[in-house]
Amino acid sequence: MNPKTGLLEPLESLSMTDRVENILREYFTENAFKPGDALPNEMEIAQKLNVSRNVVREALSRLRMLGMIEARPRRGMIMAQPDLLAGIEKVLNPFILSKSNQNDIFELRLILEMGIAEFLFARKTPKDLDELEAIVEKQKGLPVLSKEDEIEFHGKLYDMTGNETFQRFQSLLFPVFEHVFATMVTTTEHAAPANPVSHYDLFKILKDGTPEEFRKAMHIHLSVYYNTIRR
Amino acid sequence: MNPKTGLLEPLESLSMTDRVENILREYFTENAFKPGDALPNEMEIAQKLNVSRNVVREALSRLRMLGMIEARPRRGMIMAQPDLLAGIEKVLNPFILSKSNQNDIFELRLILEMGIAEFLFARKTPKDLDELEAIVEKQKGLPVLSKEDEIEFHGKLYDMTGNETFQRFQSLLFPVFEHVFATMVTTTEHAAPANPVSHYDLFKILKDGTPEEFRKAMHIHLSVYYNTIRR
DNA sequence: CTATTATATTTGTAGGACAAATAAAAAGAT
DNA sequence: ATCTTTTTATTTGTCCTACAAATATAATAG
Structure with missing residues (x-):
């Protein structure tokens, strides 16, 4: 809603997955993560953001595809060098x-x-x-x-x-x-x-x-x- | 394993999500899907590929991020024009x-x-x-x-x-x-x-x-x- | 015929379980 | 003490079930 002109604007309708993805990307920047740095694990992220682990996994799957993160059993997730292309x-x-x-x-x-x-x-x-x-x-x-x-x-x-x-x-x-x-x-x-x-x-x-x-x-x-x- | 030189080569270790994503992208091309065309729903895909619905959703989440697909309740998923960038x-x-x-x-x-x-x-x-x-x-x-x-x-x-x-x-x-x-x-x-x-x-x-x-x-x-x- | 309401369908999200694959710790050998 | 092997702990990966949310479609009313 733009108060000046009175025009109705579409409400933002991002899915939880979209939002978690955005939050995570901001989080990486704000905390200056470098390739090799350990990231919080899926459950921690889910609890911190108050969403289910499924939603976190869907968001992480996207970041994985971009090469931004890598995941290992027990060790957890680490930051990686994204693949530009x-x-x-x-x-x-x-x-x-x-x-x-x-x-x-x-x-x-x-x-x-x-x-x-x-x-x-x-x-x-x-x-x-x-x-x-x-x-x-x-x-x-x-x-x-x-x-x-x-x-x-x-x-x-x-x-x-x-x-x-x-x-x-x-x-x-x-x-x-x-x-x-x-x-x-x-x-x-x-x-x-x-x-x-x-x-x-x-x-x-x-x-x-x-x-x-x-x-x-x-x-x-x-x-x-x-x-x-x-x- | 290269029989000529005897060198050991790393086995391919794609996750199910990676594989489903690849299969879906090939499927779109082979069937000449155009923006607006209806796609099979999540459960159909999961059953056809013999994987759980979660894995399908993780793969689809990636394609959604690329703009390739759009999803609606009841109607299901449709093909969209990908966002190159x-x-x-x-x-x-x-x-x-x-x-x-x-x-x-x-x-x-x-x-x-x-x-x-x-x-x-x-x-x-x-x-x-x-x-x-x-x-x-x-x-x-x-x-x-x-x-x-x-x-x-x-x-x-x-x-x-x-x-x-x-x-x-x-x-x-x-x-x-x-x-x-x-x-x-x-x-x-x-x-x-x-x-x-x-x-x-x-x-x-x-x-x-x-x-x-x-x-x-x-x-x-x-x-x-x-x-x-x-x- | 159009508008409204009800129903059906699919996606979106949640939670639980357990297999799989290590990473780390412990135990054993030198 | 150091190195190697085995065991354990931890997290990701996959599966399942359930139900809320959001339509798209069908049915009903005017």
């Missing part, structure tokens, strides 16, 4: 996502691909470049690149960013990306022309050029995807 | 994340910021530009920009991408980003010099320039952050 990993399924969400994911993957240049240049090593070179040399003679070829090259780039979360996230997005693009191709195009900027070109720029040149080239490399962008 | 939202807390994860998030936000140019140019409207202009005009006279000023400008950019998932994700990343940068600044710098590329500059390029010019300018605008990148 545990949640999204379980919903990145093109068959259950809306078209709108799928398109967002498709674009998000392009956004991420365009944004990594600085990190590639900051962190490339001679070893990395050798390995990338081996990949592009192997691909040079192929008339058309397979999905696996694409994954191999771009996957190596992701590794080279030195950002594990990025690498994993970008890889998780691929099935939805591919799915979205597959539905587009069916309706709009028959054959993909040779890419004006090849993997080899990108490799050469990464080896001897600048982040800016890399971004320019990557945009062209990805033009088949960028051409699908709706206004 | 429900999981990560609950763990994007700088106080429980490792330094390594925090740094990954800091960088991920920079990657995303650098990648949105094409979408801004594809989707900018005269109305958007007017609104963005109003923001930069308001900020022009300020000697130093506050956090809120930064959020206002960049937030408008995120809106302009027309990608709701991106907008929300980038916003969710901000507290960790800010936290990481705050720990860096304390140890390395005292005062931030005026930005060589202002919000106004970015606005002008967005209005009259090219995506490439925008990316170049954004990189300079973000140089205070990019200068912190470890090799």
Whole structure:
């Protein structure tokens, strides 16, 4: 109820499980729990919050899924390092996502691909470049690149960013990306022309050029995807 | 047990809850459930899988948290549109994340910021530009920009991408980003010099320039952050 | 036909029991 | 005294039963 405007607003209707989950997450922060720290056991929590152990277990099950806690007989529960991508990993399924969400994911993957240049240049090593070179040399003679070829090259780039979360996230997005693009191709195009900027070109720029040149080239490399962008 | 090498490998030790969760997610995909479709009720699932109703509820609680299912008395459960970011939202807390994860998030936000140019140019409207202009005009006279000023400008950019998932994700990343940068600044710098590329500059390029010019300018605008990148 | 009331159904919560899997303590061997 | 093995205690994991709460559906009244 907003007294100023007189509008009726929906009452909050969180289940006990939702509320226990929220309380526990706040509790972890307020008490500065670190991975390895012992947590109160289920019965203590249930008694402190005056709810049944079942409700506590339902809430804890969620936190367990996020990797935030681990549980052992006798020892009880301990804090763990959450898995940033545990949640999204379980919903990145093109068959259950809306078209709108799928398109967002498709674009998000392009956004991420365009944004990594600085990190590639900051962190490339001679070893990395050798390995990338081996990949592009192997691909040079192929008339058309397979999905696996694409994954191999771009996957190596992701590794080279030195950002594990990025690498994993970008890889998780691929099935939805591919799915979205597959539905587009069916309706709009028959054959993909040779890419004006090849993997080899990108490799050469990464080896001897600048982040800016890399971004320019990557945009062209990805033009088949960028051409699908709706206004 | 790998018979070739004789190495012992850990046995899989999923709880029943983990297994029920996995089974349910597969079941949703295999049966092409769409938002609004009725699902089997808890007792049916428990009987079909030969587990207790509690275990089913613990698994469903997780799916509920991800927004994948909704439950009503008598009607039962229905499929819902999952919330892509429900999981990560609950763990994007700088106080429980490792330094390594925090740094990954800091960088991920920079990657995303650098990648949105094409979408801004594809989707900018005269109305958007007017609104963005109003923001930069308001900020022009300020000697130093506050956090809120930064959020206002960049937030408008995120809106302009027309990608709701991106907008929300980038916003969710901000507290960790800010936290990481705050720990860096304390140890390395005292005062931030005026930005060589202002919000106004970015606005002008967005209005009259090219995506490439925008990316170049954004990189300079973000140089205070990019200068912190470890090799 | 529409509105109201009653009923049926399923989820949400509670409490109890015991199996399973350790972690910790105790006992035994060197 | 230290190390290894066995025993015990503790907590989680799973199961069961019961009933309250909140609808969704069916029945009744106007």
